[in-house]
Amino acid sequence: MRWLSVDSATMDVLSDWKKLQARMMHLICNEAGGMPVTLAQKPDTPVCVCDSSTWLDPNHFARWWRSYRVSIGFSDLLIHELRHTSASLLIGHGYDIKTVAHRLGHSKETLTLSQYAHLLPANDERAADLMGSILGASVEPEAPVLRMPAKTA
DSSP states (O other), X not given: OOOOOOOXXXXXXXXXXXXXHHHHHHHOEEEETTEEEXXXXXXTOOSSBOTTSSBOOXXXXXXXXXXXXXXXXXXXXXXXXXXXXXXXXXXXXXXXXXXXXXHHTOSSHHHHHHHHGGGHHHHHHXXXXXXXXXXXSXXXXXXXXOOOOOOOX
């Protein structure tokens, strides 16, 4: 398990989803010992759950994903490609490899670099432009430069 930061808009969506999930779970009854039991959401209830409010079976998710990607016009899109897209966008926007590796769950930055190094040339061009603008700019000092006499032994 690892912790990742999430933006406030995504947190709002997840919060609304958890409220809806709690109402929907309350409508589901299972039998325990011959008696109907209403499901209740707990702090550790997963975001995506099966009918018994436990972890979703990966096969169920895979079936849903196949149907969903066809419905949005991306029939060949693999779920792992979204992970690659996330890494590509982060690297392309200049985020450091350590941050990207952490978000991907890579234990070593070298794994991230070996998988996504092809994305770095664009950053190199941006770095060259930045250095050119820094070194080519004429900068007037804000205060006079004071020269200190060298200490003599």
